[in-house]
Amino acid sequence: MRIGILTSGGDAPGMNAAIRAVVRTAIFNKIEVYGIHRGYAGLLEEDIVPLNVYSVADILQRGGTILRTSRSEFFATDAGVKKGAEVLEAYGIEHLVVIGGDGSFKGALALQKEGVSVIGIPGTIDNDIGCSDYTIGFDTAVTTALDAISKIRDTTYSHNRINVIQVMGRKCGDIALYSGLSGGAEALILPEVKTDLDGICQRLLVGKDRGKLHSIVMLAEGCGNYRDYCVEIEERTQVTTKGTNLGYIQRGGSPSNIDRNLACFMGYNAVQAIIKKETGSVMVQRFGGYQGIPLEEAIQIPKVFRQDIYDIAMVLSI
Numbered sequence: 042m043r044i045g046i047l048t049s050g051g052d053a054p055g056m057n058a059a060i061r062a063v064v065r066t067a068i069f070n071k072i073e074v075y076g077i078h079r080g081y082a083g084l085l086e087e088d089i090v091p092l093n094v095y096s097v098a099d100i101l102q103r104g105g106t107i108l109r110t111s112r113s114e115f116f117a118t119d120a121g122v123k124k125g126a127e128v129l130e131a132y133g134i135e136h137l138v139v140i141g142g143d144g145s146f147k148g149a150l151a152l153q154k155e156g157v158s159v160i161g162i163p164g165t166i167d168n169d170i171g172c173s174d175y176t177i178g179f180d181t182a183v184t185t186a187l188d189a190i191s192k193i194r195d196t197t198y199s200h201n202r203i204n205v206i207q208v209m210g211r212k213c214g215d216i217a218l219y220s221g222l223s224g225g226a227e228a229l230i231l232p233e234v235k236t237d238l239d240g241i242c243q244r245l246l247v248g249k250d251r252g253k254l255h256s257i258v259m260l261a262e263g264c265g266n267y268r269d270y271c272v273e274i275e276e277r278t279q280v281t282t283k284g285t286n287l288g289y290i291q292r293g294g295s296p297s298n299i300d301r302n303l304a305c306f307m308g309y310n311a312v313q314a315i316i317k318k319e320t321g322s323v324m325v326q327r328f329g330g331y332q333g334i335p336l337e338e339a340i341q342i343p344k345v346f347r348q349d350i351y352d353i354a355m356v357l358s359i
């Protein structure tokens with residue numbers, strides 16, 4: 042048997058750990074593995090190489106993806122998907138493991154409709170895949186954001202300022218939400234919660250009147266740019282307001298223990314699903330356990346906002 046593996050969309054810490062888990066589990070079970078470079082773009086360009094046990098040595102702790110990644114516009118077309126399926130057939134690749142986010146899974150579903158056997162593994166820092174409690178890379182990104190919050194808090198405190206910290210996540214506020222809770226942010230601006238800037242500023246001023254010397258506002262990128270919020274907040278509070286966009290540091294770095302474990306379980310289970318002929322699914326962590334969910338169903342499961350976490354954060358940061 043021969044399987045292919047690719048990473049697609051934004052890279053995420055732990056993708057390498059997942060690649061390693063898939064390759065090693067496959068080889069252990071005498072299955073050949075081909076690595077497809079640069080996601081679907083590399084598939085279309087036949088940038089495909091055989092992988093062995095040594096190809097994935099010493100990558101468990103590395104951020105990024107050794108297979109590299111891309112976002113292919115041509116693959117999103119019918120002609121692109123058809124060509125992708127033809128390339129896989131020409132290489133004798135019977136099953137394809139796709140590590141990525143929702144866009145990557147839509148591509149996988151399109152391939153499945155062309156008759157390709159696919160398995161998805163959720164890998165994105167955004168944690169915006171509704172079918173999985175967590176995605177590979179999210180915990181590391183939150184840990185990176187948390188480290189930045191602590192550092193920014195030092196200087197914000199010293200100058201009696203407000204600091205708006207912008208984090209990634211597309212339309213999902215989870216990086217801001219989770220790092221905001223653990224970093225003690227005084228306010229959270231998230232796409233899932235209607236922004237009441239007057240209310241937020243009022244809250245910051247109440248804290249100031251009670252003796253708070255500084256405040257941190259976590260801003261999810263889906264709500265706009267930190268520069269605009271700095272102007273608005275400073276105008277309303279009359280407190281000097283600075284801002285920081287954490288940017289791509291959130292996507293890099295050595296994966297955390299949680300992300301490595303997720304990657305090991307999901308990668309191992311992906312190959313087990315192939316062996317058991319249970320493909321056409323996404324490997325997820327759901328309600329604390331691991332399971333496969335049919336791809337078509339998985340991509341329809343809406344992401345549920347953790348209102349409980351938001352409420353706790355609002356209580357703890359008064």
Ligand code: F6P
Nearest residue numbers: 051142165166167209210211292
């Ligand atoms: O999906 C991961 C992510 O980092 C998002 O949080 C962000 O909006 C986007 O990718 C940035 O993409 P790019 O690498 O194309 O700038």
